[in-house]
Amino acid sequence: MARIKEWEELTICDNFLFQKVMQNKRLCKRLIQKLLRIKVKNIIYPVAEKSIAIGATSKAVRLDLYVETDDGTIIDIEIQTTDDIDGWLPKRTRYYQAMIDLDVLGTGRDYIELKKSYIIFICTFDPFDLGEKVYTFSNCCHELNDLELGDETTKIFLNAKGTKGNVDKDIESFLAYVDGKAAEGKFTQDIAAEVERVKQHNETRVEYMTLMMELKQQRREGYAEGEASGKDSERLNSIRNLMDSLHWTAQQAMDALKIPAAEQGKYAAQL
Structure with missing residues (x-):
């Protein structure tokens, strides 16, 4: 049975605390830049925890961390602690992508104006059981691997249990911290310090x-x-x-x- 944690037990892996920590714009921007290896001038929080429902009777999707960069790129970051036993996690990213796109179109835009988007799942388990620290997916042609569809959608799964692949050193330290290890390196130590600051609030x-x-x-x-x-x-x-x-x-x-x-x-x- 799922147990409701006491305040003192919360870690960066808990949705509530993760959201609060990522309200620190400086840390959130640094995480995005390191994950995507891009430069970001600014990020905008439309809401702390965005809820999207298309139509009065449709099922709403609640996103942990939804931000937009200065160039209009949409980034959704989720903490995922439940093992993907039945293979539902990839379908969840597909659903999130559809809801994000429909939310953008709901403002009166044409489909050609759909924004570049990233859906990032930070997992405390290996979602594909292949040992990679990061799994990145975009739509490519089966016949010509170098030919990308160009729909500007990307799904990324970070694996806190990963042992393979080269990633940014700060991201590697961050994943170790998510996995319950001590915070190492300035970036991860800054996140750990923010966790403690929030917990004292x-x-x-x-x-x-x-x-x-x-x-x-x-x-x-x-x-x-x-x-x-x-x-x-x-x-x-x-x-x-x-x-x-x-x-x-x-x-x-x-x-x-x-x-x-x-x-x-x-x-x-x-x-």
């Missing part, structure tokens, strides 16, 4: 504790209502709230709500 601590109390209440209510009345809609709402607020998978949310395994399939089909 009382208002942020209260914000997290308030959110956790609400989630615990949802968990209790979801379990009680599900057991007492069997209302599918109540259980679905509780599952969605946990998925949205903690970035849990449907499986984690259903386990937390103690929904019997025999009943989980019908809820998963409706998410």
